[in-house]
Amino acid sequence: MKTYHSLSAIQKDIKEGKVNCTTLVQFYLKNISEKAHLNAFLEVYEEEALAAAQAIDQKIAQGKAGRLAGMVIGIKDVLCYANHEVNAASKILSTFQSQFTGTALQRLIDEDAIIIGRLNCDEFAMGSSNENSAYGPCLNELDNTRVPGGSSGGSAVAVQADLCLVSLGSDTGGSVRQPAAFCGIVGLKPTYSRISRWGLIAYASSFDTIGVFSKNIPDNALVLEIMAGADEHDSTVSKKPVPAYSSLLNFNKKAKVAYIKETIHSEGLNPEIKERTLATLEKLKQAGHEVEEVSFPYLDYILPTYYILTTAEASANLSRFDGVRYGHRSEATGDLESLYKKTRSEGFGEEVKRRIMLGTFVLSASYYDAYFTKAQKVRRLIKEKTEELLKDHDVLVMPTTPTVAFKLGEHSSNPLEMYLADLYTVQANVAGVPAISIPNGVDSQGLPIGLQIVGKAFDEATVFAFADYLMQNQLN
Amino acid sequence: MSLIHKEMKKVDHDTLKKMAHLSRLEFDQANGEKMINSMNEILDWVEKLNEIDTDAVAPLITMSEEVNQLREDVVKEELPHEKGLQNAPKRDSDYFRVPKVME
Secondary structure, three states: OOOOOOHHHHHHHHHOOOOOHHHHHHHHHHHHHHOHHHOOEEEEOHHHHHHHHHHHHHHHHOOOOOOOOOOEEEEEOOEOOOOOEOOOOOHHHOOOEOOOOOHHHHHHHHOOOEEEEEEOOOHHHOOOOOOOOOOOOOOOOOOOOEOOOOOOHHHHHHHHOOOOOEEEEEEOOOOOHHHHHHHOOEEEEOOOOOOOOOOEOOOOOOOOEEEEEEOOHHHHHHHHHHHOOOOOOOOOOOOOOOOOHHHOOOOOOOOEEEEEHHHHOOOOOOHHHHHHHHHHHHHHHHOOOEEEEEOOOOHHHHHHHHHHHHHHHHHHHHHHOOOOOOOOOOOOOOOHHHHHHHHHHHHOOHHHHHHHHHHHHHHOOOOHHHHHHHHHHHHHHHHHHHHHHHHOOOEEEEEOOOOOOOEOOOOOOOHHHHHHHHOOOHHHHHHOOOEEEEEEEEOOOOOEEEEEEEOOOOOHHHHHHHHHHHHHOOOO | OOOOOOOOOOOOHHHHHHHHHHHOOOOOHHHHHHHHHHHHHHHHHHHHHHHOOOOOOOOOOOOOOOOOOOOOOOOOOOOOHHHHHOOOOOEOOOOEOOOOOOO
16 A cells, blocks of 8 residues: 555545555554564554444445544644543553543544554653653654654654654653654644643643644644634633634735744754754745744743743642552552652653742742742733733744654753753744744754744644645745 | 741751652752752742842733633543553453552
8 A cells, every 4th residue: 555644645545546545454454563673553443433434434435524534643642531541651541541632632533534553752741852751762754863852752753754644742841843853743732722632641731732633734734623722621721613624725915924043043053953843934034924023032032931930840740649549659659649659750751840840849838929020920921921922923933842853861861951952843833823833944964954933823724735735835 | 038048958858858758759869969969059049039039029920911711511522542542551351450559
């Protein structure tokens, strides 16, 4: 079977009888087993996926198939799927089986997407390289000595290596866009609250979003369109109507594009990425679009703001893992308090413990105002300044990452070095706005470079259309 | 004005012990030392925020602009008893089991 890179090509060939869901699933299963060394999947739902494929093939024959018939999807190990394990790549949730299916995932299944397995990631989505997984690192397919990025590393590699057509990840500070850039694919973080978080294991609730990996914009847009929207199980999800993104991809106007000078002139930016970004901006100018340099004075303050607020939220969210109701429980005997302490100390990895400790620190009475309240104030400044820039422009364009995919172990001994991998992605999460990473060529070693497009809150339609325009016209 | 003094290390052994207890975590000597160092390094780094004057800025405490729309409170069985207990590391027929709390 040939390798497909879009749902439209699959659905066309299904219609013409050249392929069916069963052969598609068999194809991906074969790839998964041949590329098992990448450690992308933590579990493969082989029999189930084949059974679902057969059922959907029948629905297709009867003309009753859903909009995603033919789409094979992998899901990050932080999404709840009824009667399936979900571990957040942590030992503390080993053997945990979800009792329900999250809203976003259920909506995809209802449109006949086939779920082929769950994907490796950093423990509780905390990391930028997938090296913090309790189940071992996931490898970048292009160079197995390099990381795929993180935290949704397995989800990125699954699409990169054709182990499924589309995958779901989650993005709290760049966890979809950064691995998408490192793997040379498309990765979307929608507006905060655009998709229900019911069934998404929480890391930092005021930042977390489900995100989508794909090889093209139309597939990504269709998946968001189906997942997004009101849900009675999430009181924070937006009730705004969901546009039909996949049919709004025609970008036929002169765009007003801004680029933030601090992102381009930032010290840590790899010169080849800088060059590719400037080249794209130049091509946009040549094509008649308005490209303006703007200043964003808070660039170096975004990551500190992010780490104070997310660790605080994580320390609260992760207090539920106590060994009483589910997950790992320490074998050590003792009283209830020592059961909690031993269970959590055995179950959580080092980075998760560090974030819980930092979060506890910044929320403690003596430091609350100096750190937590201070960061909430700076968050407002960052959000308002970002919105101001977006008021006068359709999109902001910048590099997705300061570097290309780095080597395994290169930053794992220094947390701060690792945190800087999210330098450009974290702004969209702190401000709550949508952003996408699309491929922007490769460096001299052949490693992928990502270009990030940031849009106004709830204006995914423009972000998608502009990204598709760039990809279709090879301006990226 | 900064409330924090740069020269002072924020996290020492006592602070680590206190935070670990509040976090319900334990660290041995070596890991405790490592944690102290990385926490201090990160806290020094985030103090960069003190360069920004925020005296006239209100903290941002919610990311949603939409007013809560409450749904009807309908009694439903969202999680049947047996399913609720299915992941328990230790249980009996009705309850989660924990070590004895009262003497």
